Amino acid sequence: MFDLCAIGELVWLIILDIDSFPVSGETTLINKVKRLIGNDAAIVSVMASRMNLRTQLISNPISQKDGQILINFLNENGVDCSFIDTQFPYTPTTYCLREIEGQRTWLSELHSFPTEKIxxxxxxxxxxYIDLYEELIEDRLKLISYLLQNSNKKLFLNLSCGELNYKLSQVKNVENIKFIQLGLELDIEEALHYAENLYQQTFIQVIIITLAHQGSLALIKGKDVFISQCKKQVDQKGLIGAGATFSAAFIFAIQQGASYQKANQFAVDKATDFCLLKHNLLLI
Structure with a gap:
């Protein structure tokens, strides 16, 4: 029995650092190239396993030829990869163009994986834990409905920060979703107002909003609001993996019996520590 099953894409994540985004027709130089494991579900599986949760990754097929390094990295970090087919012709790649101020734009190559196999x-x-990307939302909604047939299963949905209105419109009326996490570029008061409005039109029980260097807030339907702030200053912007580290830490704390308030603060602390590392644990 696994403590956590993370469902999402397994890809090469290529980070291209530039000074600023080019305008149409302009050429820009890439200052640095980094190669990481992606996407969020894969990162969550690694970070959760490093916290001693027994973790399995359910993901798309990849190629053994150019993707075995990813499988080896996951296995070395204690993640079970037995579901993943390595006989695909190639391994998907996601590119992230990141400017010096931390703004990012993405070019994603995502593959739906065989839900029949699930x-x-x-x-x-x-x-x-389930990544809810808009490109694959129909498959994910079917999977969510399937998992919720069993009332014992708890679902933590990561809506990330893109196309939020669309994704929320698809899940807000689904009953028995325990947690959703989304990222917003708002101050705490604005985020609180946003979440309170969302609560009035959804069945979701716990809404978690991450607010980058400000910390996060967790709202429990009909009960409490918990605001957790970073205890250390984080200067890095646009760091890949902080949000997934938060997710893994929150799930870990909840499974250890922590209150929502303590889980939220623990997750903020772990994400902050990740941001302050001199070497990104996800580099391959």
């Missing part, structure tokens, strides 16, 4: 397998976990 349905035919008895997934050995009661806690599921």
């Amino acid at each position: 349905y035919s397998n008895n997934l050995k976990s009661n806690f599921f």
Whole structure:
């Protein structure tokens, strides 16, 4: 039995650092290229496993030829990859163009993975982290409905920060979703107002909003609001992996019996520590 089953894409994540975004027709130089494991579900599986949760990654097929390094990295970090087919012709790649101020733009190559294989397998976990990307939302909604047939299963949905209105419109009326996490570029008061309005039109029980260097807030439907702030100054902007580290830490704390307030602060602290590392743990 796994403590956590993370569902999402396994890709090469290529970070291209530039001074500023070029305008149409302009050429810009790339200052640095970094190669990481991606996307969020894969990162969550690594970080959760490093916190000693027994973790499985459910993901798309990849190529053994150019993707075995990813499987090896996951295995070295204790992640179970037995679901992942390595006989695909190639491994998908996501490119991130990141300017010096931390603004990012993405070019993603995403593959839906065989949901039939998920349905035919008895997934050995009661806690599921799921990436909800707009490109694959129909497949994910079917999967969510399937998992919620079992009332014992807890779902943690990562809506990230893109196309939020669309994604929220697709999940807000789905009953029994335990957690959603989304990222906003708002101050705490604005984020609180946003979440309170969202609560009035959704069945979701716990809404978590990450606010970059400000910390995060967690709202529990009909009960409390918990605001957790970073205890250390974080100067880095646009760092890949901080949000996924938050997710993994929050899930870990909840599974250890922590209150929502303590889980939220623990997750903020872990994400802050990740941002302050001299060497990114996700580099390959």
